[in-house]
Amino acid sequence: MAENNLIEIKHVSKVYDNGVVGLKDINLTVKKGEFLVIVGLSGAGKSTLLRSINRLNDISSGDILINGVSIQKSSGKKLRVMRRDLAMIFQNFNLVKRASVKRNVLSGLVGYYGIFKSTFGLWKKSDIQEAVKSLQRVNLAEKFYDRADALSGGQQQRVAIARALMQKPKIMLADEPTASLDPATSSLVMDDLKSLNENLGITVVANLHNEQLALEYATRIVGLRGGKLVFDKEASLVTEKDFDQIYDRKKKITKKMVVSEEAQA
Ligand SMILES: Nc1ncnc2c1ncn2[C@@H]1O[C@H](COP(=O)(O)OP(=O)(O)OP(=O)(O)O)[C@@H](O)[C@H]1O
Numbered sequence: 001m002a003e004n005n006l007i008e009i010k011h012v013s014k015v016y017d018n019g020v021v022g023l024k025d026i027n028l029t030v031k032k033g034e035f036l037v038i039v040g041l042s043g044a045g046k047s048t049l050l051r052s053i054n055r056l057n058d059i060s061s062g063d064i065l066i067n068g069v070s071i072q073k074s075s076g077k078k079l080r081v082m083r084r085d086l087a088m089i090f091q092n093f094n095l096v097k098r099a100s101v102k103r104n105v106l107s108g109l110v111g112y113y114g115i116f117k118s119t120f121g122l123w124k125k126s127d128i129q130e131a132v133k134s135l136q137r138v139n140l141a142e143k144f145y146d147r148a149d150a151l152s153g154g155q156q157q158r159v160a161i162a163r164a165l166m167q168k169p170k171i172m173l174a175d176e177p178t179a180s181l182d183p184a185t186s187s188l189v190m191d192d193l194k195s196l197n198e199n200l201g202i203t204v205v206a207n208l209h210n211e212q213l214a215l216e217y218a219t220r221i222v223g224l225r226g227g228k229l230v231f232d233k234e235a236s237l238v239t240e241k242d243f244d245q246i247y248d249r250k251k252k253i254t255k256k257m258v259v260s261e262e263a264q265a
Pocket residue numbers: 016017018020021022040041042043044045046047048049
């Protein structure tokens with residue numbers, strides 16, 4: 001394993017129990033510190049791939065290594081310890097809506113405390129201080145005692161990021177983190193992800209529908225289509241043509257193109 005390879009996806013395929021093929025022979029390496037964005041149409045396999053990385057999905061063949069260790073072959077305590085390095089945020093935020101922000105953020109420690117202590121809120125003072133710090137990172141410290149469902153969608157997503165930070169992850173997996181948000185709020189959430197990537201050195205792997213956001217925030221972009229990897233490029237090298245391949249867009253015929261094609265004829 002090269003020293004900087006944090007996630008190695010090797011010949012990964014996934015066939016669901018009903019026969020639907022989610023992923024076909026995916027090979028992908030994510031290096032420490034990258035901000036990798038996965039783009040593709042609905043059904044392209046983005047969620048399947050992301051959920052395979054922390055083994056919320058089992059894969060059908062191939063292997064996935066985290067820091068050189070197969071998560072696919074790990075179980076029990078070893079798997080639980082590996083998962084501490086892998087935080088995840090979701091399109092629907094997945095907060096306990098009737099609970100306070102404080103409780104939601106502290107629940108990010110469940111991988112360290114276990115379910116019992118988390119359920120009964122048996123937190124150490126130092127953890128409570130850490131929760132405040134996590135919320136400060138997403139500029140929401142003043143919401144500590146509010147109920148989660150009293151916050152806007154964007155604020156809830158940022159609380160979800162603060163919760164994820166509690167587990168001190170090396171990798172942040174973000175499954176369509178802005179899909180439920182308006183453009184301005186989406187940028188705030190993406191800014192938070194960028195900040196933890198740049199300031200805390202957390203590697204980010206995010207699924208996004210929005211190609212503009214992908215181009216703006218990613219260091220590298222991977223395109224999926226029908227479960228297959230179509231392109232894998234540094235963000236600055238990704239072209240309109242790359243996106244056309246995965247979004248099935250026809251070449252737009254503009255007046256200017258007709259004139260220039262006529263001139264060439
Ligand atoms: N639990 C499941 N059982 C059966 N098929 C599934 C399951 N989850 C996903 N699929 C199928 O696998 C394929 C890939 O789905 P996936 O959710 O990974 O795509 P996606 O790119 O994340 O799409 P979206 O953006 O809509 O979430 C699709 O054909 C989908 O219908």
